[in-house]
Amino acid sequence: MTITPDRATAVSTGERTMLPIAAHARGKRSPVTCRLKCADACDRPECNTSGNPTFRSIAAAAFSRRSLFGGAAAGALTIAAASGTSGSAAASPGPGGLPFDPIAPVDATIDAVVVPNGYRWQPLIRWGDPLFADAPIFDIGAQSAAAQARQFGYNNDYLDILVDPSGLTGVLVANHEYVNPAIMFPPSDDPAELRRRGEIFQAAQGLSVVEVVRDSVGAPWRTVVGGARNRRITVTTPFAVEGPARGSSLLRTAADPGGRVVLGTLGNCAGGTTPWGTILSGEENFNGYFVASASSPERARYGFSESPTSTGWETWDSRFDARAAGSENEPNRFGWIVEIDPQDPTSTPVKHTAMGRFKHEGANVRVDDDGRVVAYMGDDERGDYLYKFVSRFRMDRGVGQAARRNNRRLLTEGDLFVARFSGDSPAAEIDGSGRLPSDGAFDGVGEWIPLTRGRASAVPGMTLDEVLVHTRLAADAVGATKMDRCEDVEPHPTTGRVYIACTNNTQRGTAVPVDEANPRLANRDGHVIELEEEQGAGGRTFRWSILLLCGDPAGAALTYFAGFPADRVSPISCPDNVAFDSEGNLWISTDGAPSTIRRNDGLFKVPLEGAERGRVQQFLSVPRDAEVCGPVIRNAEGMVLVAVQHPGEDGAWDAPTSLFPDYGVPGPGQAPAAPRPSVMQVWRG
DSSP: OBOSOSSOOOOOOOOOOOOOOOTTOOTTOOHHHHHHHHTTGGGSOOSOOOOOOOHHHHHHSSOSHHHHHOGGGGSOOOOOOOTTOOOGGGSOOOTTOOOOOOOOOOBTTOOOOBBOTTEEEEEEEETTOBOSTTSOOOOTTSOOHHHHTTBOOSSEEEEEEEEOTTSSEEEEEEEEOOOOHHHHSOOOOOHHHHHHHHHHHHHHSEEEEEEEEOSSTTSOOEEOTTOTTOEEEOTTSEEEEESTTTTOGGGOOSSOTTSOEEEOOOOEEEEEEOTTSOEEEEEOSGGGGOBOOOOSHHHHHTTOBSSOOSSOGGGTOGGGBTTSTTOTTGGGGOSOEEEEOTTOTTSOOEEEGGGOOSOBOOOEEEEOTTSEEEEEEEBOSEEEOEEEEEEEEEOOOOOSHHHHHHHTTTTTSEEEEEEEEEEOSOGGGOOBBOOOOTTSSOEEEEEEEESEETTEEOSTTOOHHHHHHSHHHHHHHTTOOOEEOEEEEEEOTTTOOEEEEEOOBTTBTTTBOOBTTBOBTTBSSOEEEEEEESSSTTOSEEEEEEEEEOBOTTSSSOOEETTSOGGGSOOBOOEEEEEEOTTOOEEEEESSOOTTSOBOOEEEEEOOSGGGTTOOEEEEEOOTTOEEEEEEEEGGGTEEEEEEEOTTTTOBTTBOSOOTTTTTOOOTTOOSOOOOOEEEEEEEO
16 A cells, blocks of 8 residues: 655654543544534534434334335335346456555554555645635745635535546536634734634635646646636625525624625535536534524524634624624524536525525435436434425526526425434334344335425424524424434435435434434444435435444444445444445545544445445545545546545644645745645546
8 A cells, every 4th residue: 555645755653642532522533623613513412402203103103114105115125236237346447447455444643645556646736725826825824814815725625526528627626614723823812813814714714616637537637727717715705695585584684684695605514516517515514603692492403602613703703793783693694505606707606595504514416307406415413314405496408508597596496305214123123232133224214304395384383484594493393303413415326326424423322312223322433324215306205224334343333334244344434425436336435433443534435236235445544633525536537536624633833743745845935834634636557
């Protein structure tokens, strides 16, 4: 395996004392990450205090396998290749494919990128790299808001490259989720300096759009400084509010009395690329940016607090102090799915109210047989829910600007649903250990419960505006199933089955009992659910099974890998983002190591068909303190791209724990050496 970068060989392996791992943290995750990314959400009481029915009470009620599907549905869900059919993973890869020998897990103290033998890696773009001709070369000691607004942002998460017809040019889009002041700047308590830095932080978040080129298909990409489509979207970029809640009294502020224009986007985590070529981005941990009283049920349900924020914006920007007159509704203007057009840098980004407001990990879209589009979404918090949105209008399959304009309205009107799961095993067999029930699978059926019907509320006692702005409360009211942090939710490009990454829930069994879809107590390692719609993507019922019960098979916790022998898989924990290759394999990036060992995060391949189904294989490992995000798998080209987020998160300005990606060989003006979140490309060579 290869541990050195393609163009730099100096790798830091120096030791320093790690910050104490918080009680709720998993594996290697730093408490710094928990504080900055999600305002210590896992260390607080669960926001969802609703008394929603558990699987056991649902199973005892009329909602059952038989009542949903009739007697033919009584068997366990099995999704496997037909006898005699070769699984895609068993096919030998052609030229330019991604054959590899799985790498071994890498100790969490090692600050290195590890890729399989026969592969090389290098950064494609790093925090601070210029996007425009007038942007300065990054100088960590001389940052400014004006410079950062023209440079690549911080802590990249969702990632995609939209390749032009030539195959040699395209446009890269990346989210920028949050910042880490302690490793971006030296310590300071000067109010003027802290405000100056706060303005830089606002410019460092949002999204980046940058043109890329390469010499041949499969060769590494290069960014184009000053590309015609290059763009930065930040915390001050105007967004149009669209959908049924546009103009709602719940969205009006003193600065925007019409409730139709919002400045900026926050906490942009995962996302999706639509079939019509736009990018969707999820506003996730937005509550941590506001000082807001949690005295109301609406505020409490979204985890707001009057504690100072990690950015300090509320001290100089009244938008982020929801106690200030005229700013009371500002928090309601975040927590949406946003859509941008990466081909048109003059277009106005949109916030889609029809898709509901919660801690969106992202949204991923497929087109149903009848032409309507369906978006799947997870709410990334302990005990929250799985959602889908079904459009009212049908996709225009034409080409050109008219079709693009028509398709830009697809997410503005439709029906919003939340999931209720039911298991089919006796209650006594779901004991929290992770041991499979007697039928050999954690599986069952489910129902999509309507929250809206077009421009009408489907929740008694709540108006349409209330359902869309306070979606968590609406989902509570209809009895949705509490999940173990649904993060990325993506439909398979050919089978249409939907894969749900449930990252973890260390308090499962404390705040809410185990059930068949969330079957482990103190679920530190997470699991992946495979879901199949019954009547197409727009249908109301589905079948589901647990594909992976993650962890270290050699550890104490029970694991399951779709029936594949556990002694032949790579240990995997805390599944976060998922993607697919052209052969139909699932790829999973992680945000946390198994609870029994401290290892760096990685990217893993999982075949879904044939004899190799469930065989988890680690492809790469990222450096110390980092998380793998936004995988882009181009197996036909022999290339993988990932966003390396928060490398060296546990360090300090004068004591870095990572030097990724330059490893002590910074460019002009970049001293002192510091970690820089980056997009990394890996290719055969």
